Amino acid sequence: MRDALVAAAFRLFLERGYEQTTVDDIVALAGVGRRSFFRYFPSKEDVVFPDHERCLADMTAFLAASDAEAEPVRRVCDAARLVLRMYAENPSFSVQRYRLTKRVPGLRAYELSVVWRYERALAEYLRGRFAGRPDGNLRADVIAAAVVAAHNNALRSWLRSDGQGDASATVDHALAYVQSAFGAPPAAPSAPAPALATSPTPTTAPSTTGERPGERPEDVVVVVCRRGVPLWRVVQEVETALGRE
């Protein structure tokens, strides 16, 4: 019945317009009563985004089940991929909804509030992982926002192409950019890393030249790498050598 209500609603939204369609119109077409509608959807906006609550719950559960050793930036990128998967499950529905949302200010506002809830779910997880570290909350908020922006940039470009092309590859590419900016290497499926395949790994040689042994803050770090090594890989080596996470 839930699917029938969504199908009826979208047929009417596309035929008559969103504002011109009432809940009564939707239930009449679906052949059910008003109470059935409100059992599934708190409001007319919610029928446009029928799967976000489930996806938010999945994301929260996915993050809560994270291994304590999981690299946090990679983990939130994987969590963001759950949203993409939801859109990619039904490309034609997602494209229709994208077009509808662009035209209706009320739906855009609703979507902003949903995006904000995803962003907070990612940020809360990162705040936990960065707890006690300098600027932990700041880093968590910034990285969560960057992940959401990258995901949505890729998602929108896929929706604008009418759901053609490889949505996963587009999102992987966008998330790899965020991972490179925040020091974590791209996840394996999104990182063929061609430059590394033909170049040696950067080598790092911490030394204490000219310093008394044990004076870590004064240590000299030498990083040797070849041109062509991806910047994130170099930064990762520098960070490791400097003893930062």
Added chain:
Amino acid sequence: MRDALVAAAFRLFLERGYEQTTVDDIVALAGVGRRSFFRYFPSKEDVVFPDHERCLADMTAFLAASDAEAEPVRRVCDAARLVLRMYAENPSFSVQRYRLTKRVPGLRAYELSVVWRYERALAEYLRGRFAGRPDGNLRADVIAAAVVAAHNNALRSWLRSDGQGDASATVDHALAYVQSAFGAPPAAPSAPAPALATSPTPTTAPSTTGERPGERPEDVVVVVCRRGVPLWRVVQEVETALGRE
């Protein structure tokens, strides 16, 4: 009259609650007619955020007036500081509004839409600056989101402290984190860079050891730095050595 309407509205919002206050109540207290209210504010929400339209216009003008040589990430950080300045002009009003907004879902939704417009203004400027570069739009969207998240993290912590402390310094610190992540050094006023004051600058020694001269892609880059040098400074040196922006 505009200020009188805002003052009357806030007095009633705090005394009776936002939802329980009507536009009629506000105009009665301010001693003006309904038409005067709607001349200044399209809706009751707008009286809560009376300066955002002006600030958005200031931000757009500021970005449009940018020097073509301006470092783009630094420029959008400076644009974000215009929002902070608006909040810091009137700390007690900003703190009252923050408390009110936290309690009223409709105002939170309104605020999300305003934040989205600031983010789009920053992203549009960056898209122009990055036009024609690989992933230009992606980078623009991600950096704009990161700047807004850093700004808002700092702004909220200042508002939670009841507007005590140095809001500018808090925001400068947050924006410096974004600038370090995206490769641009922090702007001068926000970068006392204490580590650099006591440590030598990283030195970079490009060499062609073991390679035929002129084979740039195979060149070896050696970066020497001391522990304690800020990571963004190291990354900047590596980027320069690798010939990337």
